[in-house]
Amino acid sequence: MKTIKRRVLVVVFMLVTLFNYANNEKDFNNTMNANKVKVVFENVKKGHQLTFNDENGIQLHSETISKEGELIKYFDLSSLNDGLYTIKLNKEFVIVSKHLEVKNGKVTFNENSDKLIFKPVIRNEDNLLIISKLDFDKKPLAVTLWYDGEIIFSETIKNELITNRVYKLDKSLPGEYTVIVYCNNSNYSNTFKI
Numbered sequence: 767m768k769t770i771k772r773r774v775l776v777v778v779f780m781l782v783t784l785f786n787y788a789n790n791e792k793d794f795n796n797t798m799n800a801n802k803v804k805v806v807f808e809n810v811k812k813g814h815q816l817t818f819n820d821e822n823g824i825q826l827h828s829e830t831i832s833k834e835g836e837l838i839k840y841f842d843l844s845s846l847n848d849g850l851y852t853i854k855l856n857k858e859f860v861i862v863s864k865h866l867e868v869k870n871g872k873v874t875f876n877e878n879s880d881k882l883i884f885k886p887v888i889r890n891e892d893n894l895l896i897i898s899k900l901d902f903d904k905k906p907l908a909v910t911l912w913y914d915g916e917i918i919f920s921e922t923i924k925n926e927l928i929t930n931r932v933y934k935l936d937k938s939l940p941g942e943y944t945v946i947v948y949c950n951n952s953n954y955s956n957t958f959k960i
Contacts, residue, residue: 802840802841802842802843803840803841803843803866803873803875804838804839804840805838805839805840805841805853805864806836806837806838806839807836807837807839807855807862808836809835809836810831810833810834810835810836810837810855811831811834811857811858812831812832812833812834813830813831814830814831814855814856814857815828815829815830815831815855815856816828816829816830816831816837816839816853816854816855816856817853817854817856818841818851818852818853818854819851819852819854820846820849820850820851821849821850821851821852823951826846826851827841831855837855841853843868843873846868847868848868848869848870849867849868850865850866850867851865851866851867851868852864852865852866853865853866858885859884859885859887860882860883860884860885861882861883861885861950862880862882863880863881863882863883864880865879865880883950884899884900884901885899885954886898886899886907886929886947886949886954887899888945888947888954888955888956889956890943890956890958890960892937892960893934893935893936893937893960894932894933894934894935895911895932895933895935895943895945895958896931896932896933897909897929897930897931897933897945897947898928898929898930898931899928899929899947899949900927900928900929901926901927901928901929901949901950902927904924904925904926904927905949905950906922906923906924906949907922907923907924907926907929907947907948907949908920908921908922908923908947908948908949909921909922909923909931909945909946909947910945910946910947910948911933911943911944911945912943912944912945912946913939913941913942913943913944914941914942919933935960937960939960940959940960941959941960942957942958942959943957943958943959943960944956944957945958
């Protein structure tokens, strides 16, 4: 008889705990008024970089993803001042950014400002330097090419949805080259030899 009472008590305790957890999770996801915010990213791979920045670009959190699949992350925003914040997932060829606002302790995701930023693809084949980039916002893209510590070429490309550039380098000048591409408030570099 005592065993049955214990089992019933354990089952009731588990059901109450499960019910409370479900209610708290429901309230947490729906109100966004809590100090913690749930952020979800799909198709995450090991090695991707997750960052949390304020509106001035100051990095408040950074981590390297250690497993693949769906990334569910909870951020404690209780110590943040009112303002705009950005959570970015830096993948191989794209940056996924989510924007949120903290105002009077309430967190609001700005769904309309979430975006994909395509990174430039920089590669070289023999004496050819190839740069490609897709940019729906058509923001300027600046290319600077260095050889032996000096700038040998510089160009700013404006108003292009799809940038495709092929630069032919002089085979008679073998050595180490560095190309730096500036776009979307970031820079991307590649060092190679011909």
